[in-house]
Amino acid sequence: MIITLTSIPPRFDHLGPTLQSFLEQTHRADEIQLWIPSVYRRFPDWDGALPDLPKGVTVCRCDEDFGPATKILPAARHYRGSSTELVFADDDQIYPPEWLARIAEMRKLRPDDVLATLGFQTHPEFSGTGKRSDKPRALRRWRKTDIRYHAHGAFLRWKSRLLGHDLGGPVRRVFMRSGFVDVFEGRGGVAVKPDHFDDAAFDIPPVLWAVDDVWLSGMATRLGHKIWLFANQRDPSAAQAEGIEGLAEQVIDGADRHVANQQAVDYMREEYGIWP
Numbered sequence: 001m002i003i004t005l006t007s008i009p010p011r012f013d014h015l016g017p018t019l020q021s022f023l024e025q026t027h028r029a030d031e032i033q034l035w036i037p038s039v040y041r042r043f044p045d046w047d048g049a050l051p052d053l054p055k056g057v058t059v060c061r062c063d064e065d066f067g068p069a070t071k072i073l074p075a076a077r078h079y080r081g082s083s084t085e086l087v088f089a090d091d092d093q094i095y096p097p098e099w100l101a102r103i104a105e106m107r108k109l110r111p112d113d114v115l116a117t118l119g120f121q122t123h124p125e126f127s128g129t130g131k132r133s134d135k136p137r138a139l140r141r142w143r144k145t146d147i148r149y150h151a152h153g154a155f156l157r158w159k160s161r162l163l164g165h166d167l168g169g170p171v172r173r174v175f176m177r178s179g180f181v182d183v184f185e186g187r188g189g190v191a192v193k194p195d196h197f198d199d200a201a202f203d204i205p206p207v208l209w210a211v212d213d214v215w216l217s218g219m220a221t222r223l224g225h226k227i228w229l230f231a232n233q234r235d236p237s238a239a240q241a242e243g244i245e246g247l248a249e250q251v252i253d254g255a256d257r258h259v260a261n262q263q264a265v266d267y268m269r270e271e272y273g274i275w276p
């Protein structure tokens with residue numbers, strides 16, 4: 001099992017907590033690869049200086065910047081034709097210690113699917129019929145009625161006042177039922193095989209490069225690879241890097257995140273007939 005991720009220059013000095021969470025997994029990764037392109041489309045003035053990394057994390061280089069999809073596409077190309085397990089994740093999250101072990105357990109049960117712990121359906125938020133043949137569908141918990149989550153939050157607030165310092169917020173288990181989803185969310189971690197992506201995945205249209213979850217999910221789905229989300233997993237917690245140059249709050253090529261996601265969903269429907 002190889003963990004892969006990418007990052008951007010403004011975050012290089014803030015990768016420690018995320019990388020440390022990978023190194024402290026109860027199921028040890030065979031390798032942790034940080035993929036860095038030769039040039040960045042968003043940071044053309046980058047001087048080429050690489051981040052200092054802890055022992056056990058390897059910098060891998062690629063010629064092209066695929067945006068956030070750089071966390072998996074170059075690795076998938078490198079290992080194409082092999083059965084290597086690639087688990088890609090985000091550089092601004094802290095992953096619970098059992099995260100990789102649960103993915104390894106689920107891989108034994110679902111040997112062919114793309115595996116995720118977070119995701120969403122394209123209907124109704126991005127229109128469409130919502131008709132799907134793959135059952136069951138994953139089911140989210142409604143935050144307002146998540147008693148365990150709110151009780152834990154109340155406990156943490158009480159203990160924070162008692163100790164005199166903030167212990168942070170409660171961690172959610174977002175999904176209550178395992179099942180299929182249209183789109184995985186890389187923030188939760190995603191397990192794939194190299195051949196889940198073909199050459200078309202590297203030819204990302206303008207705007208769509210900024211919404212890698214929809215793009216990569218669509219590329220895998222069009223090849224017949226289903227996305228299975230396994231429920232009751234602890235949500236990763238945000239690291240300090242999350243607030244640094246994040247794409248979710250930015251307008252890229254004239255499109256904000258919702259518009260870019262809609263364009264990516266529409267592209268998949270028109271080009272490949274998926275997610276009707």
